Amino acid sequence: MKIRFTSEYDTANKVLTEYLTKYDYLNSDRIIRCVIFLADNGIESFKSFLESAKGDPRDVMWWAEYENRESMDNNKRVRDFNKSFKENGI
Numbered sequence: 001m002k003i004r005f006t007s008e009y010d011t012a013n014k015v016l017t018e019y020l021t022k023y024d025y026l027n028s029d030r031i032i033r034c035v036i037f038l039a040d041n042g043i044e045s046f047k048s049f050l051e052s053a054k055g056d057p058r059d060v061m062w063w064a065e066y067e068n069r070e071s072m073d074n075n076k077r078v079r080d081f082n083k084s085f086k087e088n089g090i
Contacts, residue, residue, distance in 0.1 A: 008043045019050050031057045033081040034064035
């Protein structure tokens with residue numbers, strides 16, 4: 001997380017801690033990695049994806065791990081965030 005949010009790390013960490021305290025079901029390495037991966041536009045993007053995860057964590061997993069999501073027949077899992085960023089080549 002520190003690499004993604006260099007100057008905003010403390011804020012991102014505080015926001016994440018607040019969400020994990022309120023919504024225990026988000027406390028999963030896979031969900032957190034998906035949110036961090038998707039949040040490429042800073043802290044507001046991070047908050048937005050945490051909100052999406054709060055609604056349904058499967059959404060952020062789907063967005064982060066799959067491509068060709070428009071087609072249920074041709075979608076393909078290209079990342080597995082049960083594994084670390086390093087193991088995913090990120």
